[in-house]
Amino acid sequence: MAKIIYICGLGHSGSTILDLALGSHPDITGLGELAPIVREEDRSRHFRSGCSCGNNARSCAFWKEAENILERQATTTEKYERIIKYFAEKYGDDHILVDSSNNSYNYLSYLDKNHELSVIYITRDFRSWAYSRHLMAGLPVGYFLLRWKLENMKLLRQLKKMRITPHKVGYEELVFHTDVVMKDLFDEMRLPYNDAVLQPAISSSHIISGNIARVDPIKRSGFIYDSRWMLSSRLIYLSALTGFINRTNRKLVYSRLLKNGIKEFPVYGSRRRQDYSRKYN
Numbered sequence: 390m391a392k393i394i395y396i397c398g399l400g401h402s403g404s405t406i407l408d409l410a411l412g413s414h415p416d417i418t419g420l421g422e423l424a425p426i427v428r429e430e431d432r433s434r435h436f437r438s439g440c441s442c443g444n445n446a447r448s449c450a451f452w453k454e455a456e457n458i459l460e461r462q463a464t465t466t467e468k469y470e471r472i473i474k475y476f477a478e479k480y481g482d483d484h485i486l487v488d489s490s491n492n493s494y495n496y497l498s499y500l501d502k503n504h505e506l507s508v509i510y511i512t513r514d515f516r517s518w519a520y521s522r523h524l525m526a527g528l529p530v531g532y533f534l535l536r537w538k539l540e541n542m543k544l545l546r547q548l549k550k551m552r553i554t555p556h557k558v559g560y561e562e563l564v565f566h567t568d569v570v571m572k573d574l575f576d577e578m579r580l581p582y583n584d585a586v587l588q589p590a591i592s593s594s595h596i597i598s599g600n601i602a603r604v605d606p607i608k609r610s611g612f613i614y615d616s617r618w619m620l621s622s623r624l625i626y627l628s629a630l631t632g633f634i635n636r637t638n639r640k641l642v643y644s645r646l647l648k649n650g651i652k653e654f655p656v657y658g659s660r661r662r663q664d665y666s667r668k669y670n
C-alpha cells in the first residue's frame with residue numbers, strides 16, 4: 390500500500406504552495422496535479438512544461454522517464470498505479486506521494502480503498518479568493534463570492550459520498566500561523582512533523598502540472614499573502630449580504646486557529662498576554 394496525500398479544494402486556493410511545502414519534508418515528495426497527467430490524452434503538453442525543480446519536464450530527474458510508462462493504453466487507475474510503482478522505485482515504498490489535483494476525481498475512491506490516503510481540503514478566505522478571481526476573470530466579485538460557497542459545498546458533498554473525511558486547512562491560517570497549523574495538520578494525519586515544511590523554497594517536489602507559481606521564485610520562496618482584497622470597497626458593501634458565506638468560511642478557513650475559541654487565538658490570545666503581564670508588569 391502506498392502512502393498518498395491528496396490536496397483537494399477550489400483552484401487558486403494555495404494547493405501548489407502547500408504541495409511544495411509538504412515536499413520539503415524528507416519523507417514526502419509532491420507531484421503536482423496528477424489528474425491531467427494520468428487522465429488526459431494531451432499529456433504531452435505537461436511534458437513540454439517547466440518543472441518546479443528548475444528543469445524542463447523531459448530533463449527532470451523524476452519525470453524524464455515517466456512519459457513512456459503512461460503512453461500504453463490503460464484506465465486512469467491503472468495509469469495511476471504505474472506512477473505509484475515508478476515513484477516507489479525512485480524513492481522507496483514508505484516515501485509519501487502528494488497529488489494536488491484539487492478536484493474530487495473518481496479515482497480518489499479507488500485510492501482510499503487500495504492505499505493509505507490522507508485528503509487535505511484547502512480553502513482560501515472567500516473574500517480573498519473572490520477578489521483575486523474577479524481581478525483575473527473580470528466578472529463581478531459578487532458572482533465569485535457565490536461561486537466560492539456553491540463549489541465548496543459541491544466538493545465537500547462529493548467527498549462525503551466517497552466516505553472520505555478530509556483534513557481541513559485554511560490558506561490564511563497556514564500563511565499567518567504556518568508552524569502552528571502545520572504541526573496540527575501533521576498530528577491529525579498521524580505523520581511525523583518536520584520543520585522543513587516551513588520552507589517551500591527547499592522543496593523536492595516535481596510539479597509539472599499546477600499553478601505557474603511553481604516556477605516563480607518569489608511566489609515559491611515562502612508563504613506570501615495576496616492581500617489585494619483588503620483594498621476593495623465593493624467587498625465592504627457586500628459584507629452585509631454575505632453573513633451566510635462567512636459562517637462556512639470560519640469553519641473551513643480558520644478551524645485550526647479557532648480550536649480553543651477566539652480569545653485563545655495563537656499569539657494574540659489572552660493566555661500569552663497574561664503570561665507576559667504576570668512576568669513583566
Ligand SMILES: [Zn+2]
Binds near residue numbers: 444594
Ligand atoms: Zn522536476
